[in-house]
Amino acid sequence: MKETIIPIGPYHPLQEEPEFFTLTVEGERVVDIDVRVGYNHRGIEKLSEMKTFDQSTFVIERICGICSTSHPFAYTRALEDIISMGVPRRARYIRTIIAEGERIHSHLLWLGLAGHFLGYKTVYMWAWKLREEILDVMEMLSGNRNNYAMFKPGGVRRDIKAADLPVALGKLDSIIPTLEMLRKAVLEDPVLHARTQGIGVLSKQDAIDFSALGPTARASGVARDVRKDCPYGAYDEVEWDMIVTANGDVFDKLVVRIGEVFESVRIMKACLLNLPRGEIDAGIADIPPGEGIGHIEAPRGETFHYVRSDGTNRPVRHKVRAPTFMNLPTFKTTVKGATLSDATIILAAIDPCYCCTERMAVRDPEGRTLGDGYDLIRLSQEKTARIKRKMGNK
Amino acid sequence: MDIRLKALLKSLWVYHLSTGSCNNCDIEVLDCLTPRYDIERFGMLPAGSIKHADLLLITGSCNRQSVARMKRLYEQVPRPCFVVAIGECALSRGMFIHSYNCPQPLDRIIPVDVYIPGCPPKPEAIIAGMVKLLEKVKNK
Incomplete structure (x- = not known):
């Protein structure tokens, strides 16, 4: 033919x-x-090398609007790797809260778009309506709906007010029933089964060969998650499960993402409840010469940043690898x-x-x-x- | 009032074009279509093809790859057409003003009717901008 x-x-x-x-x-x-x-292409790596370490945090936040936490998170971790220093415990918790909030809204966004592509406008509208609730929480905690600007080398830029905690917890609790209903509507729908099961199968071997990352790999049975393999933030201090499925088709990717939304709510709630007291910023003055890497689990997979410093106030080289690339x-x-x-x-x-x-x-x-x-x-x-x-x- | 303009007041069809943005403005534009903001009450719908559109929503910092394509798309819009620049990048290139790949701001390339600042602008701001555009159409 x-x-x-x-x-x-x-x-x-x-x-x-x-x-x-x-x-x-x-x-x-x-x-x-x-x-x-x-x-x-906007030349972000070059732009980052033209700015000081502090200013770069804002530029790389604009790499992607949906991952506007993941990139600064990986970047600040790379800088902290150069100095080989820790971050105050409260700052680690706040970082985790923001990162998980981003994962929830990113997965809901995807779910809505998937529904749209499949001809399920209801799923699209419901998922995006639910996403608004999370954006409200994020706006309350950070001051903006998308670009949070919460990260700085050595800690976080803003504290979470004690008065905001119960409101945020209440909002998170209130979305669970709707999420549960959405999960049922999506995962138990026979039409959706027919459309997504056995479609676009990525076998486990292929996932490993292509170095697939994040939910794409986990849906194919590759139990790989930076949050578990190489814990950062507060992920080793709270209870949560990695969602792994075996088949690697589109349906399994749905299952993994919806499961992860629930896990993210769980992590976020645990962090908000156990938010420790103390400093939020370690106060970094200078970055010594050296090189550092930072990698974190973004909603789509592992985000990787490499930064080299020569002792001045700008990075000499800044390399970014986003998960979609893999x-x-x-x-x-x-x-x-x-x-x-x-x-x-x-x-x-x-x-x-x-x-x-x-x-x-x-x-x-x-x-x-x-x-x-x-x-x-x-x-x-x-x-x-x-x-x-x-x-x-x- | 021109009958073509009068018809636009209740049915502006929108074509959204990202010229190298970070997705944020684009998602806020999509957000306007979803239940909480529901921009459809002003008669605005995303158009499937540029040839059905009355309004170009442009986001992003106009990088070298997209400028030629954007000009070609702009030429294909049936007149009268309006252009709305959304977000700091489309207004003035914002943070990317020193980038080697973003040579000039949007309004040096094609004429812009409404500017909506913000990084990203909130859906409320986008709706406010759209209402201002409708005013502009009305007074034309």
Whole structure:
């Protein structure tokens, strides 16, 4: 059969970052995929090297709006690694609270978008409505909905007020029943089972070979989590479980992410309840010459920062590796052999800063346009409607 | 009042374009569509294609990769069209003003009608900006 190449991207009206996929399809089957990134390049590493250590914290917060805690967290840990110093206990707890709040809102955001791609607008709206509650908590604790600016080398910038603790705990308690309902609605829905089970399978061996990270790896049975393997913050002082599933399909990624939301609520509550008293900032004056690494578990996987200092007030080299960079190549195995209508959710399943389906155009070899990006989402939504009808008839 | 402008008052269709942003503004734009903020009550909906849009929401610091594409998209919008710059990056490049990959701010490339500052602007601010845009359409 003749191969057709489908360019997806780089722009999409509903979504976030520009990225460019080239899907090669034979009929309805996807046979190959190529990813091109770089539409979002802003020269952050160079910018960070132009600024002082303190100023850099704010720049790298803007690497990603959803991971606006993970990057400063890894960066400050890299600086603390250069000095080889600890952080006050209260600061570690506050860092953990902010990081987990971010994980909850990031996973809910993904869940909503996954629902949208599958044609479940209800899940989309419910998940995003629930996410607002968490953003309220974060706004109360840090002063902003997304860019928290809580981190500084050696500690945190702001303290959590004692008066805010019961309010935050109350909000966290109040979202649990809704979360529970959302979990039931998503995980026990037969249509969703039909759409996601056995789709986009990433085997355990492939996950290891591709060095997949975060929920993508954990859904494939690779029990890898920086929070457990190399504890930082307060993760070794509170009780929580790593969620690992075996199958590696899209459904398992759903299970892992929803499970992690519950674990994050648990961690956040434990930290808020046991928030120790004391200093929040160790007060770093100078960074001595040397190099340091910092790695933490972001919502999408391990974020890694490398910083080299020559004793001045600026980093000489700052290297950032974000988790999506490692997870993107897994498309090479997961998308191959899937139908075009499943490609949308498979590409979304690793929670990349996924985007761009809209500017895609389906072209036949003569260059005639057959459809655009919305057709891809429509195909996916129609498949769900078809399955729904079929199940209704039975 | 021009009939085309009058029609826009209750049905502005929006095309959202990220020219190298950190996602934050883009997510706040999406947030406006969800139940708590519900910008649809002003008749605003995301358009599937640029050719159906009346309004370009532009976020991000206009990096070298995206400038040419953005110009091409801007040329394809049916007139009358409006441009809204969202977030500090689109307004003045914000933190990325010294970056080698962000040569010029948005309003040097295409004309901008409404500026919404913030890093990221809250959904309330985006809605306020949109209402100001509607005022602008009304007085045109």
